[in-house]
Amino acid sequence: MVPVPTRLGALGFARAPHVHLNLSPAELVEAALQRGEGTLTDTGALMADTGQFTGRSPKDRFIVQDDLTAGSVWWGDINIPFDSAKFDQLHQKMVAYLADKELYVREAYAGANPDYQLKLRIVNELAWHNLFCYNLFLRPAAGADTSWAADFSIICAPGFEADPATDGTRQKNFAILDFTRKLLLIGGTAYAGEMKKGI
DSSP, X not given: XXXXXXXXXXXXXXXXXXXXXXXXXXXXXXXXXXXXXXXXXXXXXXXXXXXXXXXXXXXXXXXXXXXXXXXXXXXXXXXXXXXXXXXXHHHHHHHHHHTTSOEEEEEEEEOSSTTTOEEEEEEESSHHHHHHXXXXXXXXXXXXXXOOOOSEEEXXXXXXXXXXXXXXXXXXXXXXXXXXXXXXXXXXXXXXXHHHHHO
């Protein structure tokens, strides 16, 4: 089993002192309640507020334009190009922002067919977002070794807001896909569906 910091090293985390790896739903609900991320309904379900964004923000979803994507993506109002250097800058800023925070990491699959299945590693600032990923993505068998090199990773930090003037975004929230780095960065929005739509 690969230690948690090593697992996150490929995502730029030189240190990750507060990491919760693949917690159970009960543990995530408890964490979310303790952190004030939500409340329990009268049926016992966790209810969380997504804040300003109750859905996707399509004009704030970007794809890094580089050698891999320049000629293979249909660029326009839907697939908006993003600068690779600006992506790196945002990535570094997000990692710095998350460096001293509690992180919730989920290792899961996208796609039921093993021939096309993606191994995912998801880093969440919010416990309830990690619970969303537990419910949405396919779970490895109990006891399975998930110390894999991920096929795609997500870093989701709703508390981190971009500076459009320097970061190249349209506004403070963003979802940016980099197909070369196999990485999705999401910030400035607590709408959990951005993770699903990105993958």
